[in-house]
Every structure is written in structure tokens, then in C-alpha cells.
Amino acid sequence: EFFVYETGETIRARQRPIVIITSNNEKELPDAFLRRCFFHYIRFPDMETLQKIVDVHYPGIKQALVRAALMQFYEVREVPGLKKKPSTSEALDWIRLLVADDIAPEDLRTDPKNMLPRLHGALLKNEQDVHLFERLAFMARRQG
Numbered sequence: 001e002f003f004v005y006e007t008g009e010t011i012r013a014r015q016r017p018i019v020i021i022t023s024n025n026e027k028e029l030p031d032a033f034l035r036r037c038f039f040h041y042i043r044f045p046d047m048e049t050l051q052k053i054v055d056v057h058y059p060g061i062k063q064a065l066v067r068a069a070l071m072q073f074y075e076v077r078e079v080p081g082l083k084k085k086p087s088t089s090e091a092l093d094w095i096r097l098l099v100a101d102d103i104a105p106e107d108l109r110t111d112p113k114n115m116l117p118r119l120h121g122a123l124l125k126n127e128q129d130v131h132l133f134e135r136l137a138f139m140a141r142r143q144g
Contacts, residue, residue: 047074050091057092061099068105069095072117076124081132086123094122115140 001012029037045053047070054066073094077085086094097119098108108118115137116130117123124130 044077045088047071050088053088054092054095058095058099061095062105064105065098065103065108066095068108069098072108073123076117079132079136083126083128084124086125090123090125094119097122 001010003010050070050073051066054061054070070091073086073091076082094117101119103118115133120130120133124133
């Protein structure tokens with residue numbers, strides 16, 4: 001139910017509404033469909049919230065690895081020019097791979113001369129983004 005301030009009425013649905021939650025920003029939906037929708041934008045989780053999400057999915061995981069992984073994950077998300085920023089799902093998949101490959105937290109520290117994160121295929125799902133990181137690494141090697 002919802003309250004219409006302009007008319008002072010409370011409207012009750014005869015049937016429960018259909019709720020669709022999506023983060024799909026890639027395809028435009030038709031205007032006629034969008035006019036019938038109510039939008040609520042959910043911000044991407046901050047590091048503390050994402051840490052809690054990781055802890056729920058992987059109880060008992062080494063916290064040093066999670067901290068190091070999330071630091072690098074947020075660094076990747078902040079790279080200007082990314083076509084597709086990695087999502088929460090990709091963070092979870094990447095962390096699972098780091099655990100499976102027994103990657104140590106200190107191995108995740110970013111070397112500017114090799115910008116691609118370990119097991120980057122879980123984070124970078126677009127070839128242009130991989131090339132962007134390769135170009136950034138090339139420029140870092142030339143400068144230093």
C-alpha cells in the first residue's frame with residue numbers, strides 16, 4: 001500500500017506488485033515500461049559493508065586476505081576509463097579464487113609496473129578493460 005499526498009488517499013493493491021531488482025545499466029528499457037516503474041537506486045556498498053557480505057559468504061576466511069583483496073578491488077573500481085566496474089558478485093568470485101589458489105595477502109599489493117591484479121579474469125570482464133590495465137602498466141614501466 002502507499003499514501004497519495006495530493007489526494008489524501010491510501011491505495012491498497014488487490015494483488016502484490018511484481019518487484020524486479022537489477023543492476024543492469026547496459027540495456028535501455030522502453031519508455032512505456034519505465035513510466036510504470038518506481039526506481040530506487042542502491043549505492044555500491046562501501047568497504048565495510050562489502051567486508052560483511054564476504055564474511056557471510058565465506059565464514060572463517062582469513063581477514064588479512066579479505067582486507068588486502070578489498071583494498072585492491074576498490075582500487076580497480078576507481079581506475080578512470082573502465083568500461084565495466086567489477087561488481088559485488090565479481091568480488092566474491094575473485095576472493096573465492098584467491099582462497100582456492102592460496103594467494104597470500106602480501107601478494108595482492110599492486111606493483112605499478114604490473115597493474116593487472118592476480119586472477120584478473122574474475123574482475124575484468126571486458127577486453128578493453130584488460131588493455132587499459134596493460135597500458136597503465138606499460139606507462140608506469142616507462143616512467144620508472
